[in-house]
Amino acid sequence: MSYWNSRGLRGSALEETINFTNDWYRRKGLALLQKIPTPITPIEVDHAAHAIKRAYFEKQSTVDYIGAVQGIPICFDAKETGAKHLPLQNIHPHQIQFMEDFAAQGGIAFLLVHFTVWDTYFFLPLEVLCDYCRKAAQGGRKSIPYSAFCERYRITELSNGTLDYLSAVDKYLQDRSRERKTAQGEN
Numbered sequence: 001m002s003y004w005n006s007r008g009l010r011g012s013a014l015e016e017t018i019n020f021t022n023d024w025y026r027r028k029g030l031a032l033l034q035k036i037p038t039p040i041t042p043i044e045v046d047h048a049a050h051a052i053k054r055a056y057f058e059k060q061s062t063v064d065y066i067g068a069v070q071g072i073p074i075c076f077d078a079k080e081t082g083a084k085h086l087p088l089q090n091i092h093p094h095q096i097q098f099m100e101d102f103a104a105q106g107g108i109a110f111l112l113v114h115f116t117v118w119d120t121y122f123f124l125p126l127e128v129l130c131d132y133c134r135k136a137a138q139g140g141r142k143s144i145p146y147s148a149f150c151e152r153y154r155i156t157e158l159s160n161g162t163l164d165y166l167s168a169v170d171k172y173l174q175d176r177s178r179e180r181k182t183a184q185g186e187n
Helices: 012-027 092-104 126-138 165-181
Strands: 003-005 029-035 040-046 051-057 067-068 071-079 085-087 106-117 121-126 144-147
Touching: 012 029, 012 067, 012 071, 071 085, 071 092, 085 106, 092 106, 092 126, 106 126, 106 165, 121 126, 121 165, 126 144
Parallel strands: 071 106
Antiparallel strands: 003 051, 029 067, 040 051, 067 071, 085 144, 106 121
């Protein structure tokens, strides 16, 4: 049985920003995305502080967010790192499997990564993540270096405090369409 020990609010600012962004996208009629709660059962609660001190995971979680953007199903997990790379140990095999299964059904699956050291955000396509995971399983690097993140997929923070990650999703879809046309011999 897996147990959870609270170590503060890791990633909570990123989650709050994404939730704010998703609400803004919903109000604009651009997308409908929902935070997927991690199913836990509390076993030790600090009632005075209204906080869960210890809990166990009821089952493995999949991704942080799931929904649709203009009729296109998407799911993603948000990751934050203070390093100059993204450690693969923070991405669990069952999460990757879920994203692969989701993509096999025609959805778009990705990571939204925040490098706190540079305060930069990136869209990381599932294919890139899977490539690094395969190489790591064969004895290669156990992290994704900052240099592997495509500048084209950098996510900008708008003046209203939202993260414009849908622009990166759109660029990714354009790139995939272009790649398909090239593979089919079209120009």
